[in-house]
Amino acid sequence: MSTSSDAPTTPADRAQGQTLWGGRFNAKPAAIMQAINVSIGVDQRLWQQDLAGSRAHCRMLEKQGIIAAADAAAIQSGLDTVEGEIRDGSFPFRDAYEDIHMNVEARLAELIGEPSGRLHTARSRNDQVATDFRLWVRDACDRTVDQLQGLQRVLLARADQHAADLMPGFTHLQTAQPVTFGHHLMAYVEMFGRDASRFADARTRMNENPLGAAALAGSPFPVDRDMTSAELGFDRPMGNSLDAVSDRDFALESLAAATICAGHLSRLAEEIVVWMTPMFGFATLPDDLTTGSSIMPQKRNPDAAELVRAKTGRILGSFVALSTVMKGLPLAYSKDMQEDKPPVFEAFDALDLAVAAMTAMIGVIQPNTENMRAAAGAGFSTATDLADWLVRELNLPFRKAHHVTGAAVKRAEALGVDLSQLPLAELQSLEAGVTEAVYKVLTPEASCASRQSFGGTAPEQVRARIVEWKTRLS
Numbered sequence: 001m002s003t004s005s006d007a008p009t010t011p012a013d014r015a016q017g018q019t020l021w022g023g024r025f026n027a028k029p030a031a032i033m034q035a036i037n038v039s040i041g042v043d044q045r046l047w048q049q050d051l052a053g054s055r056a057h058c059r060m061l062e063k064q065g066i067i068a069a070a071d072a073a074a075i076q077s078g079l080d081t082v083e084g085e086i087r088d089g090s091f092p093f094r095d096a097y098e099d100i101h102m103n104v105e106a107r108l109a110e111l112i113g114e115p116s117g118r119l120h121t122a123r124s125r126n127d128q129v130a131t132d133f134r135l136w137v138r139d140a141c142d143r144t145v146d147q148l149q150g151l152q153r154v155l156l157a158r159a160d161q162h163a164a165d166l167m168p169g170f171t172h173l174q175t176a177q178p179v180t181f182g183h184h185l186m187a188y189v190e191m192f193g194r195d196a197s198r199f200a201d202a203r204t205r206m207n208e209n210p211l212g213a214a215a216l217a218g219s220p221f222p223v224d225r226d227m228t229s230a231e232l233g234f235d236r237p238m239g240n241s242l243d244a245v246s247d248r249d250f251a252l253e254s255l256a257a258a259t260i261c262a263g264h265l266s267r268l269a270e271e272i273v274v275w276m277t278p279m280f281g282f283a284t285l286p287d288d289l290t291t292g293s294s295i296m297p298q299k300r301n302p303d304a305a306e307l308v309r310a311k312t313g314r315i316l317g318s319f320v321a322l323s324t325v326m327k328g329l330p331l332a333y334s335k336d337m338q339e340d341k342p343p344v345f346e347a348f349d350a351l352d353l354a355v356a357a358m359t360a361m362i363g364v365i366q367p368n369t370e371n372m373r374a375a376a377g378a379g380f381s382t383a384t385d386l387a388d389w390l391v392r393e394l395n396l397p398f399r400k401a402h403h404v405t406g407a408a409v410k411r412a413e414a415l416g417v418d419l420s421q422l423p424l425a426e427l428q429s430l431e432a433g434v435t436e437a438v439y440k441v442l443t444p445e446a447s448c449a450s451r452q453s454f455g456g457t458a459p460e461q462v463r464a465r466i467v468e469w470k471t472r473l474s
Contacts, residue, residue: 039338040093043100045345047086049135050100050128051079053211056231057123064222066122071115078112079104100132101125122221123214126245126333130210133341135232137254138206140348141199147355148196148261149473152189154362156473159185160466164459166444167282167372168381175379178444181367182466183457189469191264198257206250209234213244216332246332248322248340255319255344258351262312265354269309272361276302281371286364304357311354318343318350376444380409380419385441385450394433404431418442 062072163182225237
């Protein structure tokens with residue numbers, strides 16, 4: 001949004017499509033200038049924020065005696081009419097007026113005449129758009145926190161159902177140790193909790209009011225910036241007028257939080273894709289959240305999960321795009337910053353859809369607990385339990401116990417058996433002190449049950465953490 005001159009224009013001029021800043025110019029913008037300059041197709045999404053800012057600004061101007069009460073009443077009435085028209089779809093959005101601010105002001109002139117020209121007193125489109133955009137991003141952060149907490153609640157419910165159901169835990173996508181499916185789901189509850197906190201933190205930092213900074217230097221009028229801050233739900237006015245109109249770090253920080261969140265969504269989506277392969281066979285999604293193939297009738301494709309995974313590219317791309325726009329801009333405002341909104345809108349649209357899709361999938365995914373249990377015991381997943389037993393019961397140094405266990409795995413592999421089936425004599429040939437008691441720790445159930453440290457996979461620990469999160473989210 002370019003800085004606006006306050007040169008007077010008549011309502012008739014505005015109705016005929018004259019620019020609201022045209023007093024300095026002898027000619028209208030060329031077609032290519034209009035094409036590259038216009039942004040109403042994008043920023044009309046800011047209409048609610050723009051009306052809120054204008055109403056607050058108008059009330060402040062009246063209270064401070066900057067405009068007359070009659071003019072303020074006419075402006076407020078006109079803004080009500082504009083809102084009604086936008087809501088019912090009759091508002092005439094016009095490219096001739098470039099952006100949402102000028103479209104609203106031009107329509108206000110058509111509706112109420114001369115008083116409309118007083119609304120822009122003591123403000124610029126620079127502080128106006130900075131305020132509108134900050135309000136929009138603030139709302140988006142609030143909405144995302146609510147959505148993430150909804151996803152967490154669904155994850156908690158499923159984790160509660162499967163707090164004791166075994167599955168293999170992986171490192172390097174290789175079987176590592178047995179865990180429970182509930183414990184696995186709870187890992188994402190923690191991740192999305194941090195994501196929500198990042199959006200909340202960003203919201204706290206952005207909740208300062210740019211309105212009153214005007215074009216870049218502040219206003220000579222006796223404006224009350226504390227009043228407009230309170231009206232718009234900001235904690236305080238921004239403390240430097242140059243900073244207020246020229247930075248978009250609040251949007252960048254929100255995009256950074258969105259990018260991290262998208263990464264977590266993508267990881268969970270990838271796991272759903274893997275779980276649904278016949279080679280894993282850990283889970284299925286219902287027909288209404290999968291698709292088929294146009295040529296292979298047997299296929300059930302996890303397209304919803306794959307598309308959630310793909311949204312990460314759009315969201316990360318938005319962060320890179322806005323970072324590139326803002327890089328190297330001298331203070332204060334530059335028209336480059338008109339390009340701040342498309343990546344933010346696109347990123348939050350993608351994130352909204354991804355969180356909603358993931359919430360739907362988690363709510364109905366059906367784990368194959370038998371396949372998971374069988375896999376949990378495969379691949380010598382209790383090898384660490386053998387090493388830990390050697391340390392606890394025989395007082396071996398862990399590194400020696402690790403070596404003995406590795407040799408036991410090698411011998412079991414050669415014999416084609418699991419560790420729990422390896423004869424005692426074979427174990428004693430590797431470490432003489434081994435007794436029959438060792439077999440009690442070599443089942444996946446025993447392995448999980450033993451992990452009683454805080455945050456561990458023991459079902460009791462999983463259920464305790466579920467209770468903590470349910471309390472936190474209530």
